[in-house]
Amino acid sequence: xxxxxxxxxxHRALAGLSLAPVTHAADLAAQAKHLLQRRDGIASWLLAxxxxxxxxxxxxxxxxxxxxxxxxxxxxxxxxxxxRNALAIDPRHPMANRLMLSSPDPAERTAAARRLLRSDGTxxxxxxxLGVLWSQGAAAAGRLDSAPRHIRGWLAWRSGSTLKCYLDxxxxxxxxxxxxxxxxxxxxxxxxxxxxxxxxxxxxEWVEVACDAAPSVLLPERLRRHAVPPTPRxxxxxxxxxxxxxxxxxxxVPVYDDFESTKQCLEAVLAHPERHVARRIxxxxxxxxxxxxxxxxxxxxxxxxxELLRNDVNQGFAASVNRGLAMLADDxxxxxxxxxxxPPPDLCGRLARVAYLHDDIGTVTPLSxxxxxxxxxxxxxxxxxxxxxxxxxxxRLAAETSAGVGFVELPNGIGFCLYVKRAVLDAVGFLSLQxxxxxxxxxxxxLRARQAGxxxxxxxxxxxxxxxxxxxxxxxxxxxLSNLSRIDDLYPAYRRQSAEFVRRxxxxxxxxxxxWKWLLARKKGFSLVVTAxxxxxxxxxxxxxxxxxxxxxxxxxxxxxxxxxxxxxxxDHAGGYPQNxxxxxxxxxxxxxxxxxxxxxxxxEVAIADPGNLPVGFVQAIAxxxxxHDVLLADTGIFDIRGDRKPVIAAILPKARxxxxxxxxxxxxxxxxxxxxxxxxxxxxxxxxxxxxxQSSSEExxxxxxxxxxxxxxxxxxxxxxxxxxxxxxxxxxxIVDGALSDDFKTMELGNVFVLGRPSGESLMPATxxxxxxxxxxxxxxxxxxxxxxxxxxxxxLPVAYFDHAVQQCKTVGGNLLLSVNEPLPIVVSALxxxxxxxxxxxxxxxTVSAVGPTPVPLQxx
Numbered sequence: 001x002x003x004x005x006x007x008x009x010x011h012r013a014l015a016g017l018s019l020a021p022v023t024h025a026a027d028l029a030a031q032a033k034h035l036l037q038r039r040d041g042i043a044s045w046l047l048a049x050x051x052x053x054x055x056x057x058x059x060x061x062x063x064x065x066x067x068x069x070x071x072x073x074x075x076x077x078x079x080x081x082x083x084r085n086a087l088a089i090d091p092r093h094p095m096a097n098r099l100m101l102s103s104p105d106p107a108e109r110t111a112a113a114r115r116l117l118r119s120d121g122t123x124x125x126x127x128x129x130l131g132v133l134w135s136q137g138a139a140a141a142g143r144l145d146s147a148p149r150h151i152r153g154w155l156a157w158r159s160g161s162t163l164k165c166y167l168d169x170x171x172x173x174x175x176x177x178x179x180x181x182x183x184x185x186x187x188x189x190x191x192x193x194x195x196x197x198x199x200x201x202x203x204x205e206w207v208e209v210a211c212d213a214a215p216s217v218l219l220p221e222r223l224r225r226h227a228v229p230p231t232p233r234x235x236x237x238x239x240x241x242x243x244x245x246x247x248x249x250x251x252x253v254p255v256y257d258d259f260e261s262t263k264q265c266l267e268a269v270l271a272h273p274e275r276h277v278a279r280r281i282x283x284x285x286x287x288x289x290x291x292x293x294x295x296x297x298x299x300x301x302x303x304x305x306x307e308l309l310r311n312d313v314n315q316g317f318a319a320s321v322n323r324g325l326a327m328l329a330d331d332x333x334x335x336x337x338x339x340x341x342x343p344p345p346d347l348c349g350r351l352a353r354v355a356y357l358h359d360d361i362g363t364v365t366p367l368s369x370x371x372x373x374x375x376x377x378x379x380x381x382x383x384x385x386x387x388x389x390x391x392x393x394x395x396r397l398a399a400e401t402s403a404g405v406g407f408v409e410l411p412n413g414i415g416f417c418l419y420v421k422r423a424v425l426d427a428v429g430f431l432s433l434q435x436x437x438x439x440x441x442x443x444x445x446x447l448r449a450r451q452a453g454x455x456x457x458x459x460x461x462x463x464x465x466x467x468x469x470x471x472x473x474x475x476x477x478x479x480x481l482s483n484l485s486r487i488d489d490l491y492p493a494y495r496r497q498s499a500e501f502v503r504r505x506x507x508x509x510x511x512x513x514x515x516w517k518w519l520l521a522r523k524k525g526f527s528l529v530v531t532a533x534x535x536x537x538x539x540x541x542x543x544x545x546x547x548x549x550x551x552x553x554x555x556x557x558x559x560x561x562x563x564x565x566x567x568x569x570x571x572d573h574a575g576g577y578p579q580n581x582x583x584x585x586x587x588x589x590x591x592x593x594x595x596x597x598x599x600x601x602x603x604x605e606v607a608i609a610d611p612g613n614l615p616v617g618f619v620q621a622i623a624x625x626x627x628x629h630d631v632l633l634a635d636t637g638i639f640d641i642r643g644d645r646k647p648v649i650a651a652i653l654p655k656a657r658x659x660x661x662x663x664x665x666x667x668x669x670x671x672x673x674x675x676x677x678x679x680x681x682x683x684x685x686x687x688x689x690x691x692x693x694x695q696s697s698s699e700e701x702x703x704x705x706x707x708x709x710x711x712x713x714x715x716x717x718x719x720x721x722x723x724x725x726x727x728x729x730x731x732x733x734x735x736i737v738d739g740a741l742s743d744d745f746k747t748m749e750l751g752n753v754f755v756l757g758r759p760s761g762e763s764l765m766p767a768t769x770x771x772x773x774x775x776x777x778x779x780x781x782x783x784x785x786x787x788x789x790x791x792x793x794x795x796x797x798l799p800v801a802y803f804d805h806a807v808q809q810c811k812t813v814g815g816n817l818l819l820s821v822n823e824p825l826p827i828v829v830s831a832l833x834x835x836x837x838x839x840x841x842x843x844x845x846x847x848t849v850s851a852v853g854p855t856p857v858p859l860q861x862x
Contacts (some may be wrong), residue, residue, distance in 0.1 A: 007732060008703050008732060008733060008734030008752075009040070009043040009703070009814050010043075010164075010703055010735065010736060010753065010754045011733060011734055011752065012035065012040060012043040012596075012751060013031065013035070013043040013044075013047050013753070013754055014139055014751060015750075016031065017031050017037065017047070019745045019748055019749060019772040020395070021745070022519050022762070023835075024049060024054075024745075025054060025055065027053075028047045028051040029047075029048075029062075029065060030049055030059070031044075031047050032044045032045075032047035032065055032069065033065070033218075034066060034766055035047065035631070036069065036072060037505065039072070041069055041070075041072030041073040043074060043541065044068075044072065045066070045069035045070065045072070045073060046189075046736065046754050047069075048062065048065045048066040048068075048069045049066060049069075049526065049756050049757075050754070050755070050756050050757050051065070051066075051817070052066050053681065053756060053757035053758060053759060053760070054757050056457060056760070057085070057760055058087040059089070060087075060089040060096060060360075061086075063082045063083070063085050063095075063096075063553060063575050063849055064082070064083065064086045064093065064095050064096050064099065064486075064517065064545055065079070065081035066082050067079040067083045067086070067096075067099060068099075068840045070082065072418065075323065077663075079099075080100075080103060080142070083096050083099045083100055084100075087100065087112075087827060090409065091115060092115060092118075092119050092410050093243070094116065094119055094120075094121040094122070094125050095101065095191075097112040097113075097115045097116045097119070097120075097121075097125075098112070098116065098125050098128055098129075100112035100614040100748075101113060101116075101128055101129065101131075101132050102597075103436055106136070109132050109136075109153035110132065110133075110136060110297065111656035112129070112132070112218075113129040113130075113133050113186070114129075114217065114219060116129035117129055117130075117133075117141060117142070117143050117219050118143055118218065118219050118220075119755055121188065122497050123185045125751070127186060127188075128187055128802070129669060129795060130156055130186070130191065132711070133217055133522075134158060134191075134293075135775070137214060137683070138212075138215055138216065138217050138308055139157060139158055139159060139213040139214055139215060140155065140156065140157035140158070140163060140211050140213035140216035140217070140218070141156050141157075141216065141217040141218065141219075142154055142155035142156060142196075142216075142217075142218050142219070143157075144196075144209060144218065144219070144220065144223060144800075145217055145223075146223045146224060147198075147200075149197055149198050149199065149224060150198060150199075150200060150208075151167070151196070151198045151199075151200060151207070152195075152196065152197045153195070153196055153198070153220075154186065154193060154195050154196065155178055155193065155194055155196060155210070156186050156187070156191055156192065156193040156213070156812055157191070157192050157193075157213045158190060158191055158192070159213060159215070159217075160178060160213070161179070161192070162178065162179055162180075163177070163178040163192070163194075163211055163212070163213060164176075164177055164178075164211060164213075164717055165177075165178055165196075165210070165211045165212075165214040166209070166210045166211065166335070166623070167198070167208070167209060167210075167219060168207065168208045168210065168214070169201050169202075169204035169205075169207040169738060169826075170204050170205070170312075171201055171202050171210070172196075174201050175266075176776065177200055178194050178196060179194060180192035180194055181186075181193065183194065183225045184771055190525070192365075192421065194625070197283050198233040199351050199655075201271070201558070204225070204780055205224065205225055205315075206222060206223065206225070206313055206315070207222070207225050208221060208223075208313075208504070209221060209222075209223065209332070210221050210387075220838065222313065222314070223646070224297050224315070224319075224433065225314075226278075236453040241820075244279075245332055247277045247278070247350065247352050247356075248277070248278045248279075248331060248332040248333070249274075249277050249279050249280045249332065249333045249334065249335060249348045250279075250280050250282050250324065250328055250332055250333070250335070251279060251280070251286065251334075251335045251337050251347075251348065252321055252325065252334055252335070252336050253265065253266070253269075253282070253283045253306075253322035253338075253339055254283075254284045254286055254317055254320035254338075254339065254400070255283055255284065255285050255286060255288060255293060255297065255448075256286045256287075256288055256289075256319055256338045256339070257288060257289060257290050257293070257316065257813045258339070258340055258467075259290050259292045259296070259482040260291050260340060260645050261340040261467050262293055262296070262340070263296060264342060265338075265341055265342065265343070266281075266283070266296070266300065266306070266339075268342050268344075269281060269343055269347075270305055270341050271302075272343075272344075272345035272346060272347075274346060274347075274348050274349050275346055275349060276346070276349035277348050277349045277352055279348050280291075280304070280307060281307065282308075282309065282327060283297055283301075283306045283307070283308050283309070284304070284305045284309045284310075284311065284320040284321070284324050284585075285297055285308065285309065285310045285311065285316040285317070285321055286309075286311050286314050286315055286317075286460055287311050287313050287315075288310065288319045289347065292757045296471050306448070307327070308748050308781070309324065309327075311323070311482060311592040312683040317415070317431075317441065318431040318432065318435060319433055319435050319437075322429050322430040322431055322433075325425065325431075326426070326430075328362050328422070329846070330371065330422070331422060332422060333352065333355070333418050333419065333422050334420045334425070334794045335347070335348055335417065335418070335650075336415055336418040336420065336442075337416075337417050337421070338415070338416045338417065338466065339465040340466065341416055341464050341466045341467075342370075342388070342391055342416055342464065342466075343384070343417065343465075343738065344391070344392070344395040344462065344463065344464065345774055347366075347417075347462065347464070348419075350363045350399070350459065350461065350462050350841070351366065351380045351419035351459055351555065352419065353404065353599060354407050354459040354461075355421055355463075356417050356458065357405060358455075359420070360453060360454055360455050361407075361419055361455050362420070362421055362424040362446075362449040362450075362452075362455060362456060363413035363419060363420050363421070363424065363443055363446055363449060363452025363454070363456045363457070364407070364413070364418070364419035364422070364457055364458070364459050365417065365418055365419075365456070365457070365458050365459070365461060366400055366411065366417055366462035366463060366464045367458065367462060367463045367464070367514075368414075368416065368417070368463065368464050368465065368466045369382075369383040369384065369385055369386060369465060369466060369512075370383060370416070370466040370467070370468040371414050371416060371466060372414050372415075373410050373411070373412075373414060373458065373462075374410075374414060374458045374507065374518075375387070376394075376463075376511055376514070376515075376579075376580070377511075377515065377572070377575070377576060377577045377578060377579035377580065378579050379505060379508065379511070379579070379580065379852045380502055380577055382468050382524060383575070384468045385466065385468075386465060391463065391465045393518070393689050394514070394518070395463040395464075396464045396605055397514055397517040397518055397521065398460060398461050398462060398463045398514055398638050399461045399462070399512050400517065401460070401461070401510065401513045401517055402460040402461035402510060402716040403461065404461040405461060405712065406459070406460040406510060407459055407460060408455040408460060408506045408507050408510065409455055409456070409457050409458075409459060409506075410456045410457060410501070411446075411456070411494070411497050411498050412442070412443045412446035412447055412450070412494075413442060413445075413446045414442060414458040414465045415441070415442030415445075415455075415465070416464070416468070416797050417464045418446075418713050419459075421454075422668050423454075424449045424452070424454055427434035427452040427453075427454070427723060428448040428449055428451075428452050429444050429448075430444065432445070432470045432786075433597075434486065435483045435486065435820075439483050439640075440483035440484060440486065440487055441483075443487055444486075444490065445485060445492060447487075447490075447542060456481035458507060460510040460514075465600045467557065468551060470506070489841075492529055492858065495601070501858050503683075505818075511580040512578075512580045512581050512582050515577055515578035515579070515580055515581040516578075516581055516583075516643075516736040518577050518578065519555075519577070519578060519581070519842075520601065520602055521571070521598060522601070522602050524553070524602060524815075525552065525602045525603065525604030525605075526545045526553040526554065526555050526596065526601075526602065526603065527543075527544075527552045527553070527554045527555070527603075527604060527605050527606075527607060527608070528554075528555055528579055528601075528603045528605070528606050529543060529554055529555070529556045529557065529573075529607045529608075529609055529612065529632070530555060530557045530559065530560070530606065530607070530608050530609065530614070530622050531556060531557070531558055531608075531613075532558070532559055532610065532613040532614050533559070533560055533611060535558075535609055535610060535613070535634075535637040536610075536635070536662075536688075536786065538634075538662065538787075539609060539610075539632050539634040539661075539662055539684070539786065540554075540556060540609060540632070540787060540789050541684075542574025542662060542684040542685065543572070543607055543609075543632055543660065543684055544556075544573040544574070545685065546684055546685050552604060553572060553573075553574065553576065554572070554573040554574070554773050555570055555571065555572050555573070556570070556571050556572075556573055557569070557598075557617060558570075558571070559614060559615075561590075561618075563587065564586075564587065565584065565585050565586040565587045565590050566584070566587075566594065566615075566618070567582055567583065567584045567585075567589040568582065568583040568584075568585075568594060569582055570579070570582075570583070583597060586828040590617075591615070591617035591618045591620070591621040591622075592621055594618065594621065594622075595622055595624065595625055599626070599745060603625065603627050604627065604629070605624055605627050605628050605629065605630065605657075606622060606623075606627055606629040607630040607631070607632050607660075608622060608629060608631050608632070608652070609632040609634075610632065610635040610638070611631060611638075611648075611649055611652060611756075612636075612638050612641050612645060612649060613635060613637070614639050614763050616644055616645055616648045619648055619649070619652060620623060620652075621650055623652045623655065623810050628657045628766070629652075629655070629656055629657065630656055630657050630658050630659070630660060631652070631653060631656045631659045631660070632660050632661070632684075633659060633660070633661045633666070633670065633774070633786070634661065634662060634666075634783060634786035635667070635782050635783065635786070635823070636669075636782055636784075636785050636803075636805050637782055637806055638670075639673055643699040653674070653677060653679065653680075653740035653796060654676075654722065655681070656680060658681075658682055659677060659678050659680045659681045659682070660681075660683070660684045661681070661682075661683065661684065661786055662684055662787075662788050663683075663712070663785065663787070663788055663790070664683065664784055665785050665790075665791075665804070666785040666786045667682070667683055668806070669680055669785060669804075669805050669806050672806065680861075682736060682845060685731075686788075688735045692784070698771075703733060703734035703735055703736055703773065703774065704726075704733065704734075704735050704736070704774060704775050704776070704836060705736050705738055705775070705776045705777070706719055706735060706736065706737045706738065706777045706778075706779060707738045707739060707774045707776060707777070707778050707779075707787075707793075708739040708740075708741065708778070708779050708780065708787060709740070712742075712743050712780070714781065715741075715779045715780055715781075716741040716742040716743065717825070718746070718778070718825060718828065718849060719737060719741060719747060719753075719779055719830070720741075720747050720750070721736075721747070721825060721826075721829050722735075722777075722829050722832050722833070723735050723747065723750050723752055723753045724750055725749065725829055725833055726833065726836065727750055727751065727752045729837070730834055730837070730840065731752070732754055733752065733840070734754065735752055735753045735754070736753075736754050736756065736773075736862075737753060737754070737755040737756060738756050738759065739755075739756070739758060739759065740755065740756075740757050740758040741755055744757065760772060773798060773838070774798070774799070775798060775800070775815075775835070775836065775839050776793045776798050776800050776801070777800075777802070777832065778790055778799040778800070778801070778802040778803075780803065781821050784802040784803040784804070785802070785803065785805060787802070787805060790802050794816070794853070798813035798815050799814075799816055799817075799835075799839055800817075801817035801818075801832060801835055802816075802817075802818070802819065802821070803817040803818075803819045803821050804819065804820070805817075805821055806818075807820050808820055808822060809822075810823055810827065810828065810831035811822065812835060812838075815839070817830060817831060817832065819832075
């Protein structure tokens with residue numbers, strides 16, 4: 001293998017890289033793999049890091065690629081974190097699982113080996129997985145699949161020439177003898193292997209597989225007969241057979257584990273008899289392993305509270321629901337209800353009222369904290385299950401907001417709580433069994449209903465609590481991904497339709513109305529932070545952390561002002577309610593109307609973030625709300641307030657209880673400019689920035705790191721001008737921008753600048769630990785003095801350049817460069833070039849040098 005050439009890692013990463021937007025992502029991946037083959041860990045990491053950031057860290061392939069580059073730089077801890085995150089996105093990912101086989105955690109190694117056995121991985125991946133299982137004492141392993149009339153798969157074992165296997169089913173036990181196949185792709189000198197194809201035993205619905213070599217890992221241990229999806233029996237919706245008040249409804253509750261949630265669910269259902277419909281409850285015990293659940297169900301059935309069905313073996317959600325559906329009368333609707341839900345009073349009647357608003361409504365799903373399309377407050381995510389009183393309040397307010405009959409059409413209903421009309425069942429049949437133990441059978445059912453002419457809707461006036469992921473726990477993601485591939489095959493347009501629903505989000509408007517009622521009804525006080533759209537998230541985050549430690553929640557009101565008026569987005573900083581609330585006001589009385597709206601809420605205190613960025617009228621109105629107010633400052637523009645803003649800002653600062661900022665440098669500057677307010681100016685509590693490290697390099701071309709996340713046009717212009725001059729003066733030097741510019745591609749075309757892109761919200765420290773860095777430059781004139789990362793980098797011993805309002809001319813202090821905000825761009829660029837030249841000459845003897853050369857990479861992405 002050839003070693004990297006002496007040019008900088010930036011030059012090596014950019015060499016041949018496509019900067020065309022259409023092909024850029026694919027080329028980043030290809031270039032990173034190419035450099036990994038050349039054992040160039042640093043340059044390949046730059047490419048993988050940019051790729052990961054461009055796609056928001058949501059693609060498992062990107063995370064795996066970055067993990068391999070980190071391993072190439074001897075950063076095994078961060079590499080394993082990336083592999084774990086990749087597996088959280090795609091538990092079946094072959095390379096991620098193969099990398100996890102080398103985890104120091106035995107449980108992680110075992111889980112990865114089992115996942116590889118169930119995957120369609122390469123022979124080498126399967127052999128690596130078997131190696132882990134053999135090392136842990138397994139004597140046999142294999143993968144089995146259910147075909148329409150056969151059981152097929154492969155087996156591997158280590159002792160004896162013949163392996164005896166047993167199929168246990170309702171008909172008894174069937175024995176098969178498996179002979180080794182010479183030359184089988186998995187076989188070796190010490191391992192026998194063979195493919196198998198056994199006839200399905202009679203009409204048995206399921207089989208359990210075992211063998212005489214123990215212990216064994218045969219996956220799955222239980223197989224269900226291959227099922228064909230139901231076919232529609234009608235293509236036209238039927239007319240409602242009866243009015244809502246005369247409907248008969250069966251609530252079908254499949255039960256497996258989680259005793260506490262099951263008990264809470266059934267108690268909630270039974271505590272509220274339906275007032276407008278005839279309801280019965282059918283519980284299906286899906287071979288629960290928890291004796292407490294079995295006893296609870298027996299007692300409820302004995303007392304006539306529920307009808308109880310029992311499966312001899314665990315059959316999964318769809319098969320259990322179908323047993324309940326088979327018991328329905330010809331005129332009976334159904335509510336499919338997960339056992340980890342907390343239903344509200346009159347659930348069936350309220351869902352039925354929405355279902356029978358129109359003949360073509362086929363299924364109805366309520367709002368929930370964990371309902372995929374219907375999730376609140378954070379949309380399309382699992383939110384924590386609220387406390388009982390909060391759940392009751394959310395349901396009551398939802399009913400008030402929508403008058404009980406509001407609905408929004410969905411691509412499909414969600415099976416945690418799904419009202420199904422009898423007409424739909426008559427048209428499309430029951431749930432398909434082709435999705436195995438669970439997940440996506442509800443999507444398939446609702447898409448079949450849509451093909452038959454029915455609509456799937458969300459009832460915006462009903463809220464059901466849902467704990468979620470209790471039955472399958474960590475298996476959920478793998479099951480979802482596996483079954484989504486089946487959905488793609490059956491309904492090729494579904495993913496596009498789902499993405500379009502998420503983009504439009506028609507549920508956001510009713511969610512906003514609900515959240516406003518929630519805020520009005522809230523009794524507990526909170527801290528209200530008012531800020532402009534352009535703000536420093538670290539400033540607000542540290543304020544929110546400080547308030548949380550004192551028992552106060554923080555709600556952030558972000559103002560957008562246009563010629564049409566003002567919109568205000570309100571978000572709970574910790575992810576609670578609200579998250580979707582938008583208030584809109586016309587231009588005439590917007591400041592006063594907004595202040596009046598805030599005065600109706602339980603605001604305990606107000607914090608105005610960088611008031612110089614807010615319209616004057618709003619600052620005045622908000623400061624007059626009859627609660628104490630603080631001022632949060634991060635923008636150094638406070639020193640240059642002019643016009644009608646100046647007297648307003650000058651008036652509110654003395655009235656503030658305190659004026660808080662983030663760094664001692666900015667605090668000192670504020671006190672210097674505002675000595676009369678010195679007693680009010682304080683520092684917000686420190687916030688952890690993560691584990692900061694320095695990587696230096698013996699390469700003479702060590703580079704400059706520029707930290708400019710979401711750089712303004714002014715910052716981007718400065719970076720571009722400096723990089724162009726640096727290219728001429730020091731052609732060997734490379735510049736890495738840890739952030740996004742107004743035009744990444746234009747700057748990267750210079751040939752000596754690599755832009756990593758916008759970091760994730762959790763990445764508060766610059767990338768000093770991954771890049772050979774001789775110095776760090778913070779280009780923001782507005783935010784540099786309040787940026788806590790400047791202090792953190794200084795603490796690492798790295799020279800830093802940043803704008804300091806306390807200096808009138810650019811000057812060096814020690815190894816650091818203090819830039820004057822008063823100097824024009826050419827002077828600033830010249831000062832940076834002189835500073836860089838000095839760093840290059842001196843090589844900073846005080847810096848701890850840890851030379852990390854490119855190292856062999858044991859595994860490459862496929």
